[in-house]
Amino acid sequence: MKMAGIEKVAVLGGGLIGSSWATNFLWKGLKVNIYDISYKQISTAGNRVRVNLEYLVSKGILTQERMDSALAHATYTSSLEEAVTDVQFIQESVLENYEVKQSVLAEVDKYAPADAVFASSTSGLLITEISKNSKRPDRCLGAHPYNPPHLIPLVEISKGQKTSEDTVRRACDFYKSLGKEPIVLQKEALGFIANRLSMALYREAVDLVVRGVCSVEDVDKAVNFGPGLRYALMGPNLIYQLGGGLHGIEGLLKHVENSVELWWEDMATWKKWPPGWYETAREGVNREMANRSPEQGRNTEEITRWRDDGLIEILKLLKKI
Ligand SMILES: NC(=O)c1ccc[n+]([C@@H]2O[C@H](COP(=O)([O-])OP(=O)(O)OC[C@H]3O[C@@H](n4cnc5c(N)ncnc54)[C@H](O)[C@@H]3O)[C@@H](O)[C@H]2O)c1
Incomplete structure (x- = not known):
């Protein structure tokens, strides 16, 4: 399936946020390459994505058939070259650190198609700084989700000094096509809105x-x-x-x-x-x-599930799911 001209996405970093983004893209029918530097994290990401998709099936949001097809559309890799070589959109979700994000972007510059959008999930670093050594700063922007990205609609889009308006438009169109609510910052601000x-x-x-x-x-x-x-x-x-x-x-x-x-x-x-x-x-x-009741959950895992149940009810009310 194509969403706003995008058929294949690379998710760089398979931690909490990367896995959730991957879930979102797969759920909407896209092909997704998930890359991480750590083999252990790649395996954890695979489990997280499966659990997230199974949960959506259990809530009646996704059919079993579409889940099977989503799982078949996921590729896990420890090669950044393989991850980005044939994608139209890159969602970077590696560590919150300028050096790490800059080094990942340097590799993206080498291997990704020149017009693929590079969207960083950074929680508040400046995209101008992340992309300062990039050959293609015009295609870079910040796209900050809220945890868990596959359920929360907000995406804060931040432009660097060299981000092109075309990149912003393509990213906004893409996120909107997924049912997200992108907001574009009018100027850069640490921590966003x-x-x-x-x-x-x-x-x-x-x-x-x-x-x-x-x-x-x-x-x-x-x-x-x-x-x-x-x-x-x-x-x-x-x-x-x-x-x-x-x-x-x-x-x-x-x-x-x-x-x-x-x-x-x-x-x-x-x-x-x-x-x-x-x-x-x-x-x-x-x-x-x-002090919570057993129904509300008493440990992180139980409370996360309870939270997601509640988020889905609210999203239904807001007609966002
Ligand atoms: N956790 C949140 O609530 C939240 C919310 C919004 C945005 N974010 C942002 O999303 C990004 C990821 O956060 P997270 O919570 O998923 O962290 P995380 O620690 O769960 O995951 C980070 C992943 O990046 C991988 N990684 C580290 N260096 C790498 C490299 N050089 N190449 C490839 N992969 C590498 C790690 O192995 C790990 O799997 C950060 O920028 C963070 O600020 C986090």
Whole structure:
């Protein structure tokens, strides 16, 4: 099958994100080459992709027949040359490190067709820096997914100084054809949009626990049972529009202005994790997991499955699956 002119994709890096991207591309009927430097990771990726596809079958999203065909369309390789030589699109998901991504891109330059798009899953590195030594920086862009990419629609597209508009258009068309929601950043920004927002929230979450205002578990409850429910349906601006009633967002912002300015004065400004935070977070999360019901899952694997069940219900509601 072809999606927006793309028939074959290379996924570079078969870790958590690479396996999930591979699942997504295979599920939509594309041929996929999955490359990793580690044989162990190649084998893990094969298992992950199979489990992900079987899960989609179990949820009635994919037929058994289409799953069999998807599995037959996957090629696993430890040769980067083999992975990229005949593809139209490359989704790089190797380690989050400039040197590693630059060295992988140097190999891509050698072996990939000149017009294949190079899309990096980087969580927040700059594409200008990743592609600074590339012979083809015009075909490089950042395409940051949210975990798990095969279920979450957002893809943040970031352009480097030399990324061509044609590359951006082709990448957006491709992701849209898969049912994704690409957003193009108007200028480069470390951490892009969603991770900056997530980490702004998380910095405050850390601070509230460190100050002794609440536990790790209660921070999670506050997000989960409050704003998180609305965030699944709309973003903060639209939320405040509704919060302002007849006066809309402007009315709400004026109404809370004095109060919010006092909070902002008092809010977290950490530039590094506070001392001891790793231990506090680990112990808090362990306690939170132990307090969950068996139906909600009590370990990472069970909770991941519970999360994916919930994501699928939300995606159905949003008509995104
Ligand atoms: N984990 C997340 O939630 C998340 C979300 C969005 C984006 N990302 C980004 O996706 C990328 C991959 O993250 P991940 O969580 O899958 O990491 P991961 O550690 O699970 O996987 C990375 C993979 O890259 C492989 N690798 C390392 N060096 C390589 C090389 N030179 N050539 C080929 N493969 C190599 C490793 O063997 C490993 O399989 C990173 O850039 C990360 O920032 C991660």
